[in-house]
Structure formats: C-alpha cells, structure tokens
Amino acid sequence: MTDTTNPLLADRPLPAFSRIEPGHVNPAVDALLATFRSEVERLVADPAARTFDTLMQPLETLEETLNRAWSPVGHLHGVKDTPALRDAYGEALEKLTDHSTELGQNRALYDAVKTLRDGADFARLDRPRRTLVDDSLRGFRLSGVALESPARERFAAIQNELSKITTEFGNAVLDATDAWTRPLADAELSGLPDSARAMLAQAARDKSLDGHLATLKGPVVTAILTYADDRALRAEIYRASATRASDQGPNAGQFDNSARIERIVALRHEAALLLGFDSEAHLSLADKMAGTPERVLGFLHDLAARARPVALRELDELRAFARESLGIDDLQPWDIGYASEKLRQRRFDFSEEDLKPYLPLDAAIAGLFAVAERVFGVRLRQRDDVDLWHPDARYYDVLDADGSVRAGFYVDLYARSGKKGGAWMDTCRNRRRDNDGTLQPPVAFLVCNFAPPSADTPSLLTHDDVVTLFHEFGHGLHHMLTEIDLPSVGGISGVEWDAVELPSQFMENFVWKREALDLFARHWKTGEALPDALLRKMIAARDFQAGMFLVRQLEFALFDFRVHLEFDPARGARALDILDEVRREVAVIVPPEWHRFPHAFTHIFAGGYAAGYYSYLWAEVLSADAFAAFDDAGIFDSVTGARYREEILAVGGSRPALESFVAFRGREPDPAALLKSYGLAA
Template sequence: MSNPLIDGPALPAFSAITAEHVEPAIDTLLQRYQAGIDALLANSAPPSFDSVLRACEKLDDDLSRAWAPVSHLHGVKDSEALREAYSAAQEKIVAFQTALGQNRDLYAAVKAVREGKDFPALPRAARTLVEHELRDFELAGVALEEPARSRFREISAELARLSTAFEEAVLDATDAWSEHLTEGDALAGIPESGMAVLRGGAAERDLDGWLVTLKQPSVQAVLNFANDRALRARVYRAYQTRASELSDEGRFDNSARIEQIMALRHEAARLLGFSSSAEESLATKMATTPQQVLDFLHDFVAKARPMALRDLDELRGFARTELGIDDLQPWDVGYASEKLRERKYALSEEELKPYFPLESVLEGLFAVIERVLGIRARLRDGVDVWHPDARYYDLLDASGAVIAGAYVDLYARTGKRGGAWMDVCTTRVRHATDLQLPVTFLTCNFAPPSAGMPSLLTHDDVLTLFHEFGHGLHHMLTAMELAGVSGINGVEWDAVELPSQFMENFAWKREGLDLIARHWQTGERLPQALFDRMQAA
C-alpha cells in the first residue's frame, strides 16, 4: 500500500496522512537507515567526507522529511489516534537514534575523516559538521561502558515519553476548561473585538452566548478588560495552573513528570561525566558554564528589579485610588495596566487593534522583507494543508526564482497547541545533484475573524508574528547545503533568537509601521499622535 509519508510529493500530502500511516512509514525508514549504515561501515575504502557524512545526511534527511509532518500534526491537529501513533513511532526513533549515537564503528569512521589528510582542505561548513558530529557522539554516550551504556538509552527513551506526555497534558488541560456565559453583563468592559472571540468560542461548540476558554485571545480579552474581578480571578487561576497540582483538573497534573524529567536529565548528565544537566546543556551553547549563566541573570535582575518595583508601586497606587482595588492581585495586573495606560498615555490596545488587521500586517511583513532583504513572498494556491486556515507561501529571490517555502497557520482553535513557534518541514540540503529547498512551519494562535470583523491583532501579536518569521527567515535564507549546519541546525541555542529578536524592531519603527498598519475600515495609516503615544507608553 502506498504510504504518503514515504512515497508522497516533495511537500507533505497532509490530506492523505492518517495515524495508520505513521508506524509503518517509520518502521520502513528506520530499516532503510540501518541498512544504509551497515553498507557504509562495510565499505573497505578509507572513510571520506562524502562516503560517511554525506551518506549519513541523506539517511537522516529521509527520516526527517517523514517525521516532520507527523510531529507538526501532533501540534496543530491533535487526535487520540495520532497521539498513539506518534508516541509509538517516537519511541522507536529515539531508541534508534540513541543506539546510532553509541555506534562506535560509525564514530570511528567520522573520527577517521577528522584525522584524515584531506580534512583541512574541506570547506568550513563541512569541517564544522564533522566537529559537531563527534561532539554529539560523545553526548550520546558513545564512550560509556555497561551498565551505564544501557541505562543512558533507557533514560533517553523515558525522557522522550515524558516530554510528549507533558505537552499533551498541557493541551488537554487547556481544552478541558471553559466557562459558558449567557448574560452579557458578566462580560462588561470587554470590547467588541474581545466579545467576538468569546462568541466565536461558543459558536464552535454550538452554544448560545459567549464561551470563555483558555485559548490566548480569550484569556487576553478577560484579563485585560473584564470589569468582573471574580471572573478575572477564575480565568487567571485556571490558565496559570493548567496541568499542575493546583489545577481543579487534577488528572492533567504534570508535577510528577517535572520531577522525573529533572531527575533523569541529571542522571544522564552524570553518566556522561558532567556535574549537572545544566553543565551538559551548555556543551552545545555559547555560554560556557552554569555560573556564567547565573552571573548574567543576577546582573540582569539587579538592573531590572528596581524599575519593576517602581512600576509595580505606581500600578498599586493607581489601582487603589482609581479602581478601588486595595490588594492588587496577579489577575488585576493586566486590567489595571490597561486602565493606567489609558489614563497616563491616552492609549489603549483596543485603540491600536483596528490598525492591525491580520492580512494588512502580513502584507506589511512581506513588504519589509522585500525592502530589506530583496525577498518576495508569493501565496501559492492548491498546496495540500491540514486545515482551511493554513496557507503556503513561496519565497522568491530578486530574479524570481523560488528559494524556500513557508506554511503559515495563525488562528487559535481546539486541538492546536497554544503559543507561537517555528518548526522545520524540510531543510536546505544538496543530495548528489539535487538541491532540496528549505520549508518552514510558522504557527501562531491569534483571534480568528468573526462575523463582519477581520482578525485584529494587538501590537504584541504583531511582534510575535515578526518574531516567528525571523526564525523562519533564519531557516529559509540559509546558503548552506549540508543539513547539519543548514538554517537553524548547528546553531547554538542561545544564539538562535537573534534573527527573531531583530525582526521585532521593524514593528516599532515608523517606517516599518507605515508598511504594516492600516485601519481595517478606512485604510488609514497609524496616526502620528497614536504612534507617539505608543512610543511613550
């Protein structure tokens, strides 16, 4: 039987992928992977970069191209059947990769490349890939002897299982809580855009009235605007205690998993000779020691805390004198801050949102990219996607050639993990004469359009979109042709935030906002007076 995870087109055939395809595809690809490694090691010729590293990259990319859509669907279109298939397949992948990382013959082959006379003449990217591979072998326990060797494999498998269960518990806890309201008075203070989100939540479940959920747009609407303090407290508590021992839904409690994950990470690090999991984590990062990280954080706190306390004192005073709140609580902070911003700067997020309809923001983002980088985004119709909300863009260079692609899925919905993230669909890599182009998944959870009103973003939402697209650009605009150092791969994880943070600046600059902000009804640009108040606030 044809399997779309193996025999599908260059872009995933999402509409054809079912949970039943997952394990057979992974089983087949792991068998091919192992056969490829066996053939590589059976080669009597001296190990070379092409015969070892490039061969391994091809085998690994074949597996990654099948696993990427499965992992993505697990985050954006969750189901019980997919969960079971995902967990079973992930267990096999982790076991295979851990064993591969402890394969001493393969390690010796890579080491022989490193020590060969041709190594200094290799391009820098190739030399870096070799060095990273040797480091990763060591971090996978290639030097361990029994019983530590087997114990390390057991820990790797258990950590993967616990991490998946942790994510699923958060998603389930988020989807499990809601509060159905049929009296509008209970939602006094929430503006029309927020009410539209709550009406949409009710309509999604065939209910009348309004439904408060723990999806981010719903939480923001209540915590920032609802006059009902008790409602704010209920939503805040439910949101902040999701999947914890303090939650009313105790069946999703992740506390034990956190303890297990921390203990297992520590044990694995000690097996490898590190003093702690923090020290092991830094083996692949720019920071060199846990103390260096702590010194940075303590220095940051020393600089930031006085200003934070000053702001909090001001907010407490305002809440006491103007809002009648004598004991400012966490569920009051967003509400009081919004009121203070209105009083002090004559600025409300609600006043800004009409200038940030999602489609205009996207057009502005693409205009910024074209102006700054010479890269054009073009919507491609007919691409197979997992939900009608998702869309696909080609990225074109100055000559009009397609150099990358991006799946974009921006609206919150049930069964979709919260937050915003970028992930890899395919990596730019050259196999023989074929160049595979990089494709990314860009996922957010913004308020969807409602009857008569488009999706309107807060300025924070705009920053989030630019941030995630910065990650996407990092991946898509790479010039590397080796998967291990292509895009975000091989980049220290405390450096990977640079392109994303950089992109946020354009959403604060007048020149950038002139491309981004358009009033959804009038088409008017962001007025200078409103821009000045944004900057002041």
C-alpha cells in the first residue's frame, strides 16, 4: 500500500468522500486483493500460524482493511452513482466475488482453521473467538471444501447445475409474465383509480398501443384484483397470473417450470446428503436460529392452529359483506381483494395524506433520537467537520451516557437522481480492536428516499416512512452498539439470518405507540398532537384481516419447508401434493385445482429462501415478543432497555441468537406475542 494518493487506501478514521474518484476503485481493490492473497499463502505455509492470534486475527485484519476501502465505494454506488463509477464498481465487484469464492474453496486454509479448532488451546479462547472459528469452519464445510473426491467434484457439479436451473426458473417466470397482455375496453376500467389507469395507459404506450393494457406485472395484477368492478376481468387476470410458467392457463406448457421444480428439489437434496445432512431443510437450518425442523414445524403448526379460527371469522365477515353490499353470493378467490378493499374503505376512511402533516422529517428524527436516549441511554450529536458526499448528508457521533464516543453514523434521507431507491442500513467501519489494543469504533450508513422539502413545506413523511426510518435505525443500533471486537461476529455479522431482523422490527413497534408518537408527531403548522381518533384508525387498519394474511404466509412457509424436508428420490418432489396437504391444514381460501402457485415461487426456487421462508414470521415473533418485555414497565423503561442492549445488541453474532433471546426474555420466543401484536386474541 505505497500509493498514498489513493484516498481509498489512506489510513484515516472516516472515508474522504469528496476525494474519491472512479479511477481510484480498481487500483485500490487490486492492491488489497494482492496483499490478501499473498498473506493467506504465507499464513497457510507457516506451521506456527495455527493459533487464534496468528491465524484468525490476521484474517480479520485483511477483511476489515478490504472493507474499509470497499464500503465507501459500495455506498457511493448506491447514493451518488455515475456511469464511470458504475463501471468501476462492476469490474471490482467481480474481482471481489471471485476472491471470496476462491477463499471459501481454499482447502489449505480450511485445514489450518481445523487444526486450530482441534488444538488444545481452542477451549481456552473466549466465546466470541470460539464462535468465530466455528462459524468459519461451518462456512468452509457448507461450501463443500471439506469433501473428499469424488464427492467434492459431484458437489461442485450440483452447484453449477443448480445455479443454471434456478436462473432458468426465474427467467421462465419473467418470460411468462411478459408473454400475456390484454387490451382493456373503457367499460372495463370501471372502479380503477386514476393512478391505476395511468399505469395501464403506460403499459399500452410501452407496447406502442393506444388505450389501456392489462399485463401480469405485480402492480397491475394487484390494482385490477383490488379495484376493477368487472368480475369477469378479475377472474381472467387471476387465472392468467396464477398459472404463469406452468402446465395450466392461457399459455399452458410454454414456460412450464414443472420439471425444473422436480430437478431443483432433487439436486438440493443430493447436495445436502453429500454434506452429511438428512435433507435440504436440515442443511438450511445449519446456520439459522430455529435450529431443527421440529422447532420450525412446531412453530408453524402452532401459529396455524391459533390464526386459522381468526381467519375463518374474517372470511365469514367478508362473505356476508360481499353478499349484502356487493351482490356477490359466491365469493371467489378473484373477489377477495376487491371485496376486502370495499370493506376496508367503509371501515377506515382515512388516507396517508391525512397523517403526513403530523410527521415532518426533522421531528421524526428528533423523536427517534429521543427514543434511543430513553431506552438505550445513547445520545446523538451532529458533527460538521466530516467529509460528506452531498450537502443533504449528515454525520452524527453516538455518545454513551458518560459522553464517550461509541460509534458514528451517516444519514442521507432525501430522494434524488443518481441515488438507488428504497431504504437501507450498511456498515462503513466495523468495531475492531488491533493486536496493540487500539479500538476502531463502528460506523454505519443510514439511507432513505423520503420526499425532500419544497419552498414552503418541510419534508413530510407517511407513517410507512417513519416505520422505515425506525426499522433501518434498528439495524444501525445493532451495528453501532456492539461490544464485540471481532468484525466477523460483531453487530449484524454472523447473526443467523432468521434473527437478523429482530433489532430492526423491534424499533418499528415504537411508531405505533401513543407515548412515542407524542415525542414528535405534531402538526407542522399548528403544533397540534396527532388526534387519537386517527391513531386508532391507523392501528385498526393495520390489523385488518391480519388472520387471513397470517394463514397465507403460513401456507407459503409450510409448503417451502415441507417440500425441502420430505423429498424422497423414490417419490419425487410431490410439490402439488404437499401444497394440497398444507392448504387443507391452514388455508381458508382454497384456490381452484388449476392454480399453480409453486411455479412462480421465485423466493425459494430462484432465490435464497429455500427452507427459509418461515423466517419472515419467525423474525416477527422475535421482535413482537422482545417488545412485549416492555409491556409492564413501559416502552421507555431504561432497565429493560439496558438488558436488551446488553443481551441482544451488544453480543451481535458472538453466540447463538436463541441463547441471546433467552438471556433477555428468560424463555424461548412465544408465538402468542405475534398474534397479540396483530391485534388477535392469543
């Protein structure tokens, strides 16, 4: 690292954003990767390097050095992109991906870590160090590097085929989605709001047509099923959408994913067996909090038993409403969204626009900080001597009760061009202690895309926006309040991914509580507090049809988990049979026989959620149950807050999430908390 002019290689506490140019990216990454490779070679060649301090610490240093250079690049790519930066980023990302694959397949490095694990000194290491070693070994094993020939070659071949076939699965869904369109007569637009009509007109223009065009894109399908008065149109689009990429429906057989589902499930099963697991479901749980199939299934069945009676009541209510108010006597799946929207409008006549004047951004930020101070004892102080990438960006020191700087974080909140959409939290610096004892405090990025202020109005948020702000800040607290000095198991790193949303969803709860809203939700002109009636409506609207929502999620989760758990080469994947069985247990709305939901379930057949879809609900239980710990003493109780900070936030990934949860709550997570948070009697 002799290039002292490259700001990405400069050794300074925070990145010099204003000096980073696209031309710096690849020279910095090349230099760091070259050092990384030669250091790894040196480490594995040195038989003395088999202790934590001589093997794992140097690896942590190499990783963090790389992260210090790469995180500002990834960040700028997200918030201030240019064609030149995008090219440099893409080129460097490829090198980093290759590097990480190469590292995961480094058998000599695996052997070195294993020697350390098997050595007498291992037991004397502290908990975070032992966890780091075990996590590292598990990563190696799951990548197949520990296998011997010919299993090793077979495993690699399976991974290649899976990567190809899951991509084909996703492409078939995209192609099937694009292949179907239908021009709409003016009369068929009845019921659709202006925004939906504009979307349908745009769809027509995209195909150089006049008028309005229905497509199978998600927002179009949702708009038609929710608003279109024309029942036959709803039925038609429902059928076209529900049979995409299958052997049924208007394009039956053209993009059929049936054989791919069989092959994907079979290959995953074979790979899991090679790694020594009983099934893909067992393999999936190797790095998740839920741990065993029994716990996942027990959790899902238990939730189903409690949610289904509620969902049945909600459906009866909807049927009665449809009969009496809409003249629909035989409520069908394509009527559900439509009738529900009409019922929702009748019950809760308010819109996000009614709320926005009470939620100015600056007040929401101040409220967020006030919550953090009361519950976790940290204060945030803005600094104006930090090099930033845009005038809208801000930097804050996070101060502990004694005034010491514990962490830092950047915020960049307004939408603008060159900035990726959505909201996210990312890490800039990881907490890390050098061998000489120097501590690098953690630093986070918090990025949102809120409406900027105008000449005469401040930035006003929707309630959803405020939820997002608190959610991302929750991830930020996890990163910033860690007390683990090893980046790989500190903060968010190393946390099982079915538990990683606990701290973020936990923070969302505050935004639904009167006491917390009173800290900031005031009309920006009059100073009037958010009216009680409006808050009650918001909460009722949130809980509307919660039972029906839950059983639908349970149907997806149980299907995904059982398909990956029960595969038997003699019987095949049995995807449709299993789906039938699951529906008999949990569903309240049974779709027609031709429905082919699995054929477009890209989450699990083209994405990373195989045997992991349950984690959405799992994480909600964790956050609801953790927040319920504040029920007795109040949501700002600093004693409970300190315990949460110590047992959940501070420990990061240095011990199993289940252990952390039990340490905080005194018991395992209770699904009843989720039902209660949805306003359902537990």
